[in-house]
Amino acid sequence: MTTTTTAEVSGKTAALGRAAQQLDLKRGEFDLAVQLGHVRTAREDLSARPRVAQEEIERIRSAEGFPEALRERVRVVGTAEASQLLDVPAHRFTRLARGGHFTPVKCYLNRYRAVVWLYLAEEVTDLALRHPELLNDRQLPKETLVRLGAGEDRRPRNWRGRRAAMLLQQTEDPWERAAGIASALDAAHLAEVVTDPYERAYLSRLRPETVRVGPDSPAAREIIERLQLAQDPDEVLWYRMDLAQHLSTARSTRPAPRPEWGRPTIGAAATARPVHVRGPASTPGAVEPKQSQPKRSDLSQSEPQGRELAPVGVERVDPGARHGRLRRGLARLRRPRTAVRSTTTAP
Numbered sequence: 001m002t003t004t005t006t007a008e009v010s011g012k013t014a015a016l017g018r019a020a021q022q023l024d025l026k027r028g029e030f031d032l033a034v035q036l037g038h039v040r041t042a043r044e045d046l047s048a049r050p051r052v053a054q055e056e057i058e059r060i061r062s063a064e065g066f067p068e069a070l071r072e073r074v075r076v077v078g079t080a081e082a083s084q085l086l087d088v089p090a091h092r093f094t095r096l097a098r099g100g101h102f103t104p105v106k107c108y109l110n111r112y113r114a115v116v117w118l119y120l121a122e123e124v125t126d127l128a129l130r131h132p133e134l135l136n137d138r139q140l141p142k143e144t145l146v147r148l149g150a151g152e153d154r155r156p157r158n159w160r161g162r163r164a165a166m167l168l169q170q171t172e173d174p175w176e177r178a179a180g181i182a183s184a185l186d187a188a189h190l191a192e193v194v195t196d197p198y199e200r201a202y203l204s205r206l207r208p209e210t211v212r213v214g215p216d217s218p219a220a221r222e223i224i225e226r227l228q229l230a231q232d233p234d235e236v237l238w239y240r241m242d243l244a245q246h247l248s249t250a251r252s253t254r255p256a257p258r259p260e261w262g263r264p265t266i267g268a269a270a271t272a273r274p275v276h277v278r279g280p281a282s283t284p285g286a287v288e289p290k291q292s293q294p295k296r297s298d299l300s301q302s303e304p305q306g307r308e309l310a311p312v313g314v315e316r317v318d319p320g321a322r323h324g325r326l327r328r329g330l331a332r333l334r335r336p337r338t339a340v341r342s343t344t345t346a347p
Contacts, residue, residue, distance in 0.1 A: 012054040013042070019052035023060055024067040025074070032074045032106070035166040046173060046206070076106055076118040085121065086128050088135050099144035100154035101127065101134055103162050107227075108213040109220050115227065117155050156227055157235055160184055163228070164239075167208055174250035179206035181243045184230050193240050194247065202256040 014022065020030035023039070033039045034050075039060065041050035060066065077085065082102075083093040096102055097117065102124060104117040133139045140148075147154065167180030182190055182203045194200045213224055230236045 013051040014054060014057065015051060016041070016049075019057055022057050023070065025071065029071065029074045032076070033070065035170065036074065036105075037169055038070065038073060041170075046176065073120075073122060075121045077121045077124065078116060078118055082119055082121070082124045085124055086135060092135070095140075095148060096134055096144075097155055098153045099140070099147050100158060101131075101144070103158040104155055105159075105162060107159060107211070109223065113220060113223060115156075115223070117159070157230075157232065160228065160230060160235075163211075164242075174246065174253045175202060175256070176206050178243060178246040178250045179203045180208055181239060181246055183207050183228060184239045185236065185243065186229050189230075189236060189240060190243075193243050196256065198258050199247070199256040 016030065016034075017027065019039070020027050023030065023033075025033060030039065034041055039052065040056050041052050043050045060070065063069065079090050079094055079097070083090040086093060093102075097104070097119070102119050105120050105123075106118040108116050108118070110116055128135060164181060164184060167183070168177050171177060171180075182194070185193070190200060190203075194203065210221065211224055211228065213220070230239050
């Protein structure tokens with residue numbers, strides 16, 4: 001189900017915060033409902049913020065079991081609550097999640113900056129009903145035992161894959177879909193796949209927001225940004241191939257925008273007028289001889305090195321003469337002033 005479209009929005013709509021209130025959901029629950037496709041949003045263009053049509057709100061409110069059914073579909077649980085739902089020890093559920101049998105849907109950092117994974121309660125109970133043998137450590141698949149023995153943790157990788165799928169589900173624009181896949185690659189891998197710098201800049205502008213998991217600090221942001229990037233070679237290869245496919249589709253739709261400020265205006269060269277430097281005045285009616293630009297070799301022979309040539313029409317002043325005029329002017333200033341006798345007689 002597509003949750004965000006770039007088509008023209010028609011009819012009455014509500015902002016996301018207002019829509020969450022009308023659906024009796026907390027903001028975190030509402031955002032997850034949008035990511036999972038339970039609530040469809042729309043917007044007029046890529047620069048506009050998504051909104052929810054009033055018809056969509058009425059459709060959800062009229063569904064059976066509203067709002068408890070919707071809340072249950074977006075309810076998330078941690079390791080402790082998930083193990084209680086399955087009636088197994090917490091360490092056993094952790095082993096199942098590390099082995100890749102449960103895919104996290106959210107995460108956050110605790111006060112010790114450790115990643116805490118959250119799972120959909122609906123998926124946890126559903127997997128236990130379909131595969132009850134997984135609840136027994138002695139019946140775990142051989143592949144899972146090999147991963148656990150090697151110390152592998154599939155939770156970050158599964159979370160990245162799920163996040164990429166949710167990002168693709170939230171938009172129909174091909175460039176935004178490519179940007180969602182590109183967010184899982186570091187700068188080096190991205191430059192190898194997208195060689196055009198303007199396309200990379202466009203993908204960076206459309207890049208989805210970094211997951212906010214708190215506490216908000218430079219160290220926490222660095223942990224989350226690193227967590228969002230593919231790590232294993234086969235995982236990196238998968239994102240590179242997927243990005244190349246989405247990029248091909250985006251290019252066929254429209255090219256990436258390029259700056260226009262560096263291009264000359266059409267007709268500017270034709271309307272520009274040259275600036276002429278007026279030379280020495282000549283006799284009216286006389287024809288001035290055509291002057292050619294002297295060559296560099298001629299200039300070097302006629303003028304000594306280190307001296308500048310005077311522009312056309314400007315009289316050259318000898319430095320010695322200029323110094324003499326300055327000395328004479330200073331001498332006049334140093335002369336004592338004579339008192340001026342008044343010629344006016346007393347009345």
